[in-house]
Amino acid sequence: MTRQHLWRGLRRPWSRRPDRHRGRTSGRARRGLPLLAAGVLALVLLLVATVALLVGRDQERPEAEAPETVSCGRYGLDGVRVTARGPGGPTDRAVLDARAFGPGEERQDRFQLEFEHDGITSGYHVFAEGLDWDRPVGVVYHFHGDGAFEYDSPQYTSSCLAEVAREHNMLLVVPRTPDRSGDTTWWEERDLNAQWFLALVEQRIEPEYDIDRSRTWLTGYSGGAQFISQELLADHVELVPGGGAIMMGGGQAPSSPSAEPTREQLRELRLRWDVGAEDDGTDPEAEFDALSAAWDGQHWYEDQGYRHARIRIREDVDHFELPYARILQRQLSAAEERAASQDDS
Numbered sequence: 038m039t040r041q042h043l044w045r046g047l048r049r050p051w052s053r054r055p056d057r058h059r060g061r062t063s064g065r066a067r068r069g070l071p072l073l074a075a076g077v078l079a080l081v082l083l084l085v086a087t088v089a090l091l092v093g094r095d096q097e098r099p100e101a102e103a104p105e106t107v108s109c110g111r112y113g114l115d116g117v118r119v120t121a122r123g124p125g126g127p128t129d130r131a132v133l134d135a136r137a138f139g140p141g142e143e144r145q146d147r148f149q150l151e152f153e154h155d156g157i158t159s160g161y162h163v164f165a166e167g168l169d170w171d172r173p174v175g176v177v178y179h180f181h182g183d184g185a186f187e188y189d190s191p192q193y194t195s196s197c198l199a200e201v202a203r204e205h206n207m208l209l210v211v212p213r214t215p216d217r218s219g220d221t222t223w224w225e226e227r228d229l230n231a232q233w234f235l236a237l238v239e240q241r242i243e244p245e246y247d248i249d250r251s252r253t254w255l256t257g258y259s260g261g262a263q264f265i266s267q268e269l270l271a272d273h274v275e276l277v278p279g280g281g282a283i284m285m286g287g288g289q290a291p292s293s294p295s296a297e298p299t300r301e302q303l304r305e306l307r308l309r310w311d312v313g314a315e316d317d318g319t320d321p322e323a324e325f326d327a328l329s330a331a332w333d334g335q336h337w338y339e340d341q342g343y344r345h346a347r348i349r350i351r352e353d354v355d356h357f358e359l360p361y362a363r364i365l366q367r368q369l370s371a372a373e374e375r376a377a378s379q380d381d382s
Contacts, residue, residue: 109197113360119200121192122164124148144170148191154236157229159215161237162191164199165246168206175207175252175280176242177365180261181214182286185221187258188213197362198256205369207252210242223257223264231268238276251279252372256365259327259356262287262310266334270308274298281307281345283368285359286316289330290337298343307372308346310335311364313354323356 109117147163168174179198181187187194188211195211202209214223215233223230242248255277257265262284270282271291288310298306310331318326328350335348351359 105192107192107196109200109362112194112197113363114197114201114366117197117200119196122146122166122196122199123190123192144168152233152237152241154233154240157215157233159213159233160188161210161212161241162188162195163242163246164195164202164209164211167203168208170247172206173249173252174247175205175254176246176248176250177202177207177209177254177256178238179209179211180223180255180257180264181211182257182259182261183220183222185213187211194361198365201362201366201369204366205373207254207369208242208246208248212237222260224260224267227264227268228272230264231273234269235273235276253277253280254365254369255282256361257282257284257287258359258361259286259325262327263289263330266338267291270296270338272296274302277306278302279305281309281368281372283309283311283364284331284334285311285361285364286313286327286356287325287330288312288334290333298341303342304344306343306345307368308335308338308343309364309368310346310348311351311359312348313351313356313358315353315355320355325356327356 105121106118107121109119144165146166149160150163151158151160177198179187179195187198191211195209198211199209212234214221214230216222216226216230219225243250253276255265255269257263265282266284266288268291269276271294274296312327312331314328316323316327317329318324331348335346339346
């Protein structure tokens with residue numbers, strides 16, 4: 038991420054040249070003044086007409102500026118550039134759980150919406166543009182890492198995740214943790230954070246969007262992965278009746294789970310851990326041992342009977358190099374291929 042510099046042009050004022058001669062004007066000069074004035078007037082009229090013509094042409098054929106784009110190569114989608122999506126769309130003017138938009142606006146991207154539950158308020162983004170609402174629309178909930186970069190700068194990671202979700206006709210929802218004490222995390226105060234998020238889903242997302250809940254995916258990076266494995270799947274697995282969860286750079290086992298998954302969930306939900314082999318906490322900039330956390334979570338969920346609990350260890354990859362968008366793309370594609378094969382059998 039580079040810093041953008043704004044250049045401010047300096048304009049030098051024109052100075053008038055002082056008159057050198059102040060003597061009497063000659064008769065020849067006096068006779069030439071009307072002709073000079075007429076010439077100046079004609080020149081001014083010509084310039085005005087030319088400007089008007091050019092303006093008229095610009096109005097007839099406006100040149101649209103190219104939209105700002107972002108490369109998804111850093112997130113694993115080589116050669117893919119997408120429109121950088123971010124704040125500027127409709128804002129949330131709703132009170133409590135009232136509808137926040139008019140007819141058709143649910144098909145637009147919407148950013149920095151606010152939601153309050155039980156005295157706790159936080160924000161969320163919804164990426165909805167480009168979806169085919171005549172077909173079933175799934176949903177991906179992405180939980181940011183510590184610091185909330187994916188929420189605060191949606192024009193980067195979230196824009197590429199949204200492109201993957203769009204390709205699979207899925208809504209992308211990126212909530213911001215309501216945690217305001219100390220660092221910005223999902224895993225601290227995770228029970229209160231989960232209550233806020235579940236209320237957001239029940240009171241806003243599902244009532245406002247026609248969601249196919251059989252295709253519900255949870256994705257999270259680092260602290261967001263911890264929140265999924267230690268809280269949402271452990272205590273609120275009913276949130277994911279079908280689909281799965283992807284824990285990237287984390288995903289530790291829960292300490293005191295209370296959820297009771299159904300046989301179908303144990304048989305069908307796809308749980309994936311993706312972590313770098315060098316993400317072991319030895320990096321001073323990433324002291325969290327995500328590698329051990331991912332192994333711990335994957336083994337625990339496999340022992341609970343989840344048939345599709347899998348882990349991938351990426352060689353020579355640290356905490357900051359995971360190809361988030363490609364990971365999501367491959368898991369969604371694999372799930373669709375598996376569903377298609379079941380339909381054909």
